[in-house]
């Protein structure tokens with residue numbers, strides 16, 4: 001007959017940032033905790049073993065705090081036949097919805113999928129928000145343990161809990177990328193970093209700025225990472241793949257030059273788009289401002305085409321045809337015209353860019369494909385839409 005008592009002997013598999021904090025807190029709250037982690041590293045004063053099968057052999061509860069779905073699968077495959085028949089598996093790792101439901105199917109009613117909101121300080125303080133999907137009886141049995149770690153929110157099923165966890169982290173990723181934009185713009189305007197952070201702390205990104213100020217001032221070495229760029233990038237890649245719907249933050253974080261082991265806040269400090277990528281875009285802007293086609297010849301590859309819909313029909317100009325449209329002097333209303341670069345995304349030797357040009361009654365959206373050739377970046381092609 002299954003034990004109905006609250007689990008006392010707990011194995012924690014994965015003693016990284018979260019697993020270490022979870023194991024430490026449970027041990028401090030009178031649970032008999034034994035930890036295991038792949039690297040063999042210690043977690044405070046938590047008792048550890050080098051054999052995950054030994055860790056689970058006597059446990060009534062097995063807590064997973066592993067990097068991703070494949071790590072969960074690998075570790076569970078290794079310990080599966082050493083698990084006591086009535087042990088509950090509590091998975092706090094952030095994994096894909098499909099991975100979560102596959103584990104729930106495989107382990108049945110003894111599996112609790114419970115991704116958590118909140119980082120290392122919340123785990124240490126028992127202030128996590130726990131999105132727990134489980135059969136009522138399993139959840140009731142482990143509730144006192146979960147309540148030592150934070151607040152329990154009951155989810156309909158494992159896939160829903162996993163998906164909502166990814167959605168929650170998209171909020172974090174969006175905030176980091178918004179902060180990156182703010183810091184880049186401030187740098188471009190020559191504003192001092194400390195003063196910029198002081199003012200940002202008063203606004204919508206205030207909580208993030210206050211918590212992460214050391215990383216925003218001094219970079220990755222400022223303090224130990226609590227949640228890494230690699231883990232957040234993993235989550236956004238899982239979200240974009242699960243939804244099959246474009247997600248800017250997935251690409252934005254994947255391209256971060258800082259080490260994946262750096263705290264995620266460091267992703268807000270990556271420098272602006274390199275000037276070399278902007279050079280052909282700025283030459284293109286000068287072409288419009290002066291009406292001198294020489295700037296376009298410097299901006300585009302000779303093979304470029306300029307394409308769009310004109311009066312209902314698709315038109316594709318060669319570069320020569322495009323240059324011939326410009327008279328060599330500014331348009332009469334040039335002082336009233338405005339242009340801005342909206343977005344540039346660099347992926348190694350290729351990039352995309354978008355610009356908005358307000359020319360009299362017409363506003364154009366220009367979409368560029370750029371390539372890095374031997375002597376620098378060039379626009380390979382441009383497509384445009386005219387909003388009248």
Ligand SMILES: NC(=O)c1ccc[n+]([C@@H]2O[C@H](COP(=O)([O-])OP(=O)(O)OC[C@H]3O[C@@H](n4cnc5c(N)ncnc54)[C@H](OP(=O)(O)O)[C@@H]3O)[C@@H](O)[C@H]2O)c1
Pocket residue numbers: 013014015016017018019037038039040041065066067068070071074075092093094095116117118119120226227228231235
């Ligand atoms: N940190 C946070 O603020 C936070 C908050 C909420 C949720 N999460 C999620 O919680 C999970 C753990 O995050 P974390 O920040 O603690 O990550 P972490 O510090 O990188 O720790 C990851 C753990 O997974 C283990 N691991 C990785 N790959 C493995 C594999 N193939 N086989 C066996 N073990 C493997 C590591 O083992 P070794 O290092 O010993 O080799 C380590 O114990 C992740 O899913 C993360 O997305 C993190």
